[in-house]
Amino acid sequence: MTGIAxxxxxxxxxxxxxxxxxxxxxxxxxxxxxxxAVPAADEDALTMGYEAAxxxxxxxxxxxxxxxxxxxxxxxxxxxxxxxxxRLGAMLGLSDAATRHVFTGSTRAGTRALWACLDAVxxxxxxxxxxxxDCPAGTPDDGIDHAAGAGAAAFVVGPxxxxxxxxxxxxxxxxxxxxxxxxxxAETRGLGxxxxxxxxxxxxVGAAADRLDAIDDPAAAAIQAPDGKLPYRAAGAAGVDAETxxxxxxxxxxxxxxxxxxxxxxxxxxxxxxxxxxxxxxGSGAGADxxxxxxxxxxxxRMALDGDASLSYAEYLRQRGVxxxxxxxxxxxxxxxxxxxxxxPQRYRLVAGRxxxxxxxxxxxxxxxxxxxxxxxxxxxxxxxxxxxxxxTTISQGxxxxxxxxxxxxxxxxxxxxxxxxxxxxxxxVSVPAMGTDAAPADFDVGDxxxxxxxxxxxxxxxxxxxxxxxxxxDK
Numbered sequence: 001m002t003g004i005a006x007x008x009x010x011x012x013x014x015x016x017x018x019x020x021x022x023x024x025x026x027x028x029x030x031x032x033x034x035x036x037a038v039p040a041a042d043e044d045a046l047t048m049g050y051e052a053a054x055x056x057x058x059x060x061x062x063x064x065x066x067x068x069x070x071x072x073x074x075x076x077x078x079x080x081x082x083x084x085x086x087r088l089g090a091m092l093g094l095s096d097a098a099t100r101h102v103f104t105g106s107t108r109a110g111t112r113a114l115w116a117c118l119d120a121v122x123x124x125x126x127x128x129x130x131x132x133x134d135c136p137a138g139t140p141d142d143g144i145d146h147a148a149g150a151g152a153a154a155f156v157v158g159p160x161x162x163x164x165x166x167x168x169x170x171x172x173x174x175x176x177x178x179x180x181x182x183x184x185x186a187e188t189r190g191l192g193x194x195x196x197x198x199x200x201x202x203x204x205v206g207a208a209a210d211r212l213d214a215i216d217d218p219a220a221a222a223i224q225a226p227d228g229k230l231p232y233r234a235a236g237a238a239g240v241d242a243e244t245x246x247x248x249x250x251x252x253x254x255x256x257x258x259x260x261x262x263x264x265x266x267x268x269x270x271x272x273x274x275x276x277x278x279x280x281x282x283g284s285g286a287g288a289d290x291x292x293x294x295x296x297x298x299x300x301x302r303m304a305l306d307g308d309a310s311l312s313y314a315e316y317l318r319q320r321g322v323x324x325x326x327x328x329x330x331x332x333x334x335x336x337x338x339x340x341x342x343x344x345p346q347r348y349r350l351v352a353g354r355x356x357x358x359x360x361x362x363x364x365x366x367x368x369x370x371x372x373x374x375x376x377x378x379x380x381x382x383x384x385x386x387x388x389x390x391x392x393t394t395i396s397q398g399x400x401x402x403x404x405x406x407x408x409x410x411x412x413x414x415x416x417x418x419x420x421x422x423x424x425x426x427x428x429x430v431s432v433p434a435m436g437t438d439a440a441p442a443d444f445d446v447g448d449x450x451x452x453x454x455x456x457x458x459x460x461x462x463x464x465x466x467x468x469x470x471x472x473x474x475d476k
Contacts, residue, residue, distance in 0.1 A: 002121045003161025004293075006060020007301040009267040010051035011151040011254050013438060014038040015307040016316045021146055024313035030147035032228015036255025038311060039135050039150040041319055041410035042437055042455040044078040046466070048152035049133035050091050050454050055302035056154035057092070062127060064093040067156075069120045069128035071113035073103040075188075075259045076134055078464065087466065088131065091348045091454050093382075099125070107134075107179070107224065108283025109259040110153075115289060117157045118165055128157040134258030139187045140322065144179070147227045149255020151305070153263035162299040163270055165291055169211030172287035175200035179226070179284035190284075200286040201230055206237025208288035209280050215292035220244060220274040222265035224282035225251035238280055247274065254305065264305075266293070271301040304474075318410050334403075340465055347467035348454060350385055350421065352430055353378025361423050363430040383430065385452040386473065387421035390431060394441040403458040404435075415441040419450060419470055438471035449473040 017035040021028045030036075039048065049072060057064055072085040085100035094100075101116060103109040110132030117128040133152030138144030177191045178200045190197065205223060209215075221240045223231035228251045232242050248269035250257065257264050262281040269277045270293075277293040311319065345351035346364045353365020356379060360371035365378040395416050400408040408414060415436030420429040436444050437455050444450070450470040457465045 001164045001166070002118050002157065002159055003164035004155045004270070004299060005158045005161040006056045006058075006062060006156035007267045007270050007299060008052045008055025008057070008059055008154040009152065009264050009271070009301075009303045009305055010048055010055065011037040011149075011264075011305045011307065012039045012043055012048070013308050014040060014311050014319060015309065016311045016313065020311070020313045020316070025141065028146055029143035030227045030255070032252060033147050033255050034228075034252050036147070036149035037151055037307060038316055038319055040437070041321070041407045042457075042469070043150070044456060045074040045076060045133040045135055045152070046078050046084055046088060047455050048135070048150065049074070049088055049131040049154070051304065052133065052152035052154040053088065053092055053129060053131045055304065056129065056156050059300040059302040060156035061300070062156050065095050067092075067094050067098055067127055067129045069099045069117060069125045070094060071101045071103060071117050071128070071130045073109040073113040073130070073132040073259050074134050075104060075107050075109055076136060077102070077104055090344055091466070093349050103259075106283035106285065106287070107226075107258045107261065108281045108287055108289060110134075110261070110263045111279070111281035111289035111291070114155065114157075114263070114291070115168065115170075118168070121157055121159060126158065130155045130157060130263075132260040132263040134260040136256055136258040137187055137320070138189060142189070143227065144188050144190065144256075147256040149251075149257050151250070151254050151257045151260050151264050153260055153267040155263070155267075162297060163293050163295040166294050167212045167214035167292040169208050169290045170288065171204055171207040171211065172285075173200075173203060175284070175286040178286055198230070198233060200284070201226075201282055202234045202237045204286045204288035205234040205280050205282055208290035209238040209278060212278075212290050212292050215276070215278050218244060218276045218278040218292075220247035220269040220272070220277050222248045222262045222269055222277060222279040224280065225249065225261050225265070226256050228252050238278065240278060247272070248277065250305070267301065267303065268305070270295060270299045271303050273298060321410050334460065335465070337461070337463055345380070350383040350452065350468060352381045352383055352423075354381045354427070359427065361427050361430050363421070363432055381424060383421045383423065385421070385468075387419040387429065387450055387470070389444060389446050389448045389450060390418045390420050392417040392444045392446060403460060407456070407458060413441050415444040417444055417450075417470060434468065434470045436471065437469040443472055
């Protein structure tokens with residue numbers, strides 16, 4: 001039976017507490033949320049999806065080239081009209097033949113992607129990958145923004161998954177105005193009609209759950225969580241109690257994760273070893289998806305949901321880009337989009353070139369070999385993404401090139417390093433320049449081990465350039 005073979009989940013390291021909002025506004029409008037995850041200035045739904053997806057693939061011991069179907073879901077993709085599945089597929093190294101789909105427009109998008117992936121695997125697709133990532137935002141003074149968190153989850157789906165989807169159901173009814181974002185607007189809003197909103201949520205969640213035939217007394221329930229109170233109000237309609245919802249809840253520590261809300265809670269339930277789970281998403285409008293999940297033993301998971309950096313409210317506004325100094329002056333180093341595209345294998349997957357004459361590695365693989373000066377074609381070699389800092393400095397406020405100034409204005413000082421990336425056995429390491437992320441500049445020092453990840457580099461002409469950055473090596 002079709003099921004989940006590997007799970008990955010990710011949340012940004014930054015956190016802001018309810019108390020910080022109360023200090024700033026005199027109130028906090030997100031009931032039940034104690035703190036929430038905040039994306040860093042170089043993070044968005046695409047980079048968070050990458051973090052979750054790489055963990056899911058690692059957990060399932062599946063190579064990206066073996067993925068036949070990719071679904072990417074977000075109510076708030078980083079760009080309104082562009083196929084983000086093409087970018088994510090390239091970052092992960094998927095085959096060109098893999099089918100790709102994008103799901104958006106609703107907080108139900110994550111489970112819509114899972115539903116479509118199950119259909120594809122049932123129809124004969126060998127292995128699918130579902131990635132749900134989101135970072136909702138509202139106007140600064142309302143409950144939607146106070147609750148808005150950030151996070152991502154990913155599932156490797158196949159015919160032999162350890163967590164089986166034993167039943168699924170859906171429900172839809174017209175409830176316009178419960179939560180929406182008009183074309184061209186940056187913030188999500190609602191009409192604020194409390195009883196109307198609750199009725200829409202409870203009806204949709206309860207009806208979808210009621211249509212399941214194969215769920216009885218689940219050990220945990222992953223229910224859509226626009227705040228920390230609404231899922232519990234729907235407990236009776238969904239046929240579970242508050243304790244069962246609490247068992248998989250992430251909203252109290254991460255906030256409203258939008259289209260990733262149910263996927264991340266489902267990932268948490270599986271990571272905690274829950275043998276039976278109910279998962280019910282909700283999308284305003286209104287519709288719901290419900291899944292009955294049965295886990296046979298431990299399902300391979302790789303989770304990264306803990307935070308380690310608290311923000312003040314002013315720092316929160318800076319990271320989000322609400323308060324900045326404006327666009328920088330000067331031209332900076334212009335790299336055209338076509339030129340950037342030609343270097344994507346290096347920027348996304350660290351593809352170096354091995355000289356056919358002497359075997360030395362070059363990065364990027366262009367021009368004459370650095371060792372033998374040969375002009376032969378290079379053989380592609382993908383580096384591991386781990387290395388050692390050879391030199392490092394701090395780029396202080398005002399010291400960044402103009403193209404990086406906006407991000408620095410939001411995030412503050414950053415480390416710039418020369419890193420010797422590990423090479424395959426028998427080859428010399430490759431030295432590359434890289435920006436630091438996920439840590440303060442003081443946390444990078446010569447001799448430290450680091451690993452790469454993909455983040456936002458800068459934006460020019462309205463097009464965001466993504467590429468690798470380095471961070472302190474995670475504990476393995």
